[in-house]
Amino acid sequence: MTSPPRPDDAHPYLRAASAGIRHHTRTLALAEQAAEPRAVVDRTHLDVLHAHLTVLHQLLDHLTDAARPPHPAAGRHLATAYTRLWQAATAVHDAFHLLPTPHQGADGAECHPERLPEGPPVLTICQRHLASGHTIRRKTTPTDLKGPPHGHTTHHAA
Template sequence: MSPDARRDAFNGDAYPYLRAATAGLRHHSRAQGAIDEPSASSRAHLDALHAHLTALHRLVDQAADRTRPERPAAGRHLATAHARLWQAADSVHAAFHLVPAAAEDEKCQPDRLPEGPPFLTICQRHLAAVHAIRRKTTAADLAS
């Protein structure tokens, strides 16, 4: 990495989309906390959270792959974070299927949706994450 690229990375200019996603999460967390009545998370909320976790899972996986050859200890820590993100995404996926479907989900007509019914999109995303985690992580690593 060139000195200019490192300087930009430290200034935060290298990752504008990641900063925007983090700001969006902060805003959503504040908005959720501002609601007076406690309510259970909806399937749409859990689906969006799962999408964010799996995207972050891929990002940490790429960072671990790039870091490991040059800095093995840091790469191991990133690999651990990669496994923990998978565990979080797996738990959110399980919670999604335990939340009852809303009335609009019951009226869903999959033939009108090019990506299939909404509940399948989270399962397809989760299946892709399963393949990624199984290539690089053992069952013992995930259980620890």
Template sequence: MTTSSRPSDAHPYLRAASAGIRHHTRSVRADTLVVDRVHLNVLHAHLTALHQLLDQLAETARPPHPGAGRNLATARTRLWQTTAAVHDAFHLLPGTAPDADRCHPERLPEGPPVLTICQRHLAAGHIARRTTTPTDLNRPHTTACVR
């Protein structure tokens, strides 16, 4: 772990990923944006990486700061729900291969990457099953700012 004297120097990869998403959001016009499986696959990869990061942060924060750990765990649950919705949307878009609308984690998709969206989703699902209950997934979102 590196220590930084300036907050802007901390977590350079996370800042770069966030900057990339902001750039993509600003540079793509609504009239030219085409939602396709490639786009959702990349977005799903980003969301699953964030889910894994939130899982690590929640587990690290929980012992010394239980309240912060609970809030990070709630964020992890909500992000899992978002990731699952993107995965579902991926399968609702038309594919180029026969039977492409079904989830087959054991097969490669119609092209790269090596790790398919379904395989990635199943791997992230292990974290979700380990850390959440069906009650957590159905609990309504509430925000209570203590400041």
């Protein structure tokens, strides 16, 4: 007799990505507790984090579209999370440009991947961010993108 599948077994890749992020977070916390020198935040860290955020953004987009017709209230909350995740990706993208490259000082580089000293990789953070930006601008108003989070008004069914 087999046990029923766990809910997270349906999404093994998402579970693996979450485990990787939890591991990285624990490693940083343990280093901090051991009074080791703080981990260096560099452009590579922020690029990888931005990649995670944009993939989560795509996932939320699909979940929001699927939830809206049968569950409009849940769809609205997921739409809010979609917008806030875009704001987080924008903040990480902005922070990326405030960090120096190995070839420059602390001034950062503008968002022109073709002019980066290391040359434009196949997919830069700027290209990824622009592609995600096109998607969110089709579904979200500029006011929503700049606004604060909406109040939480969830009512739980008994």
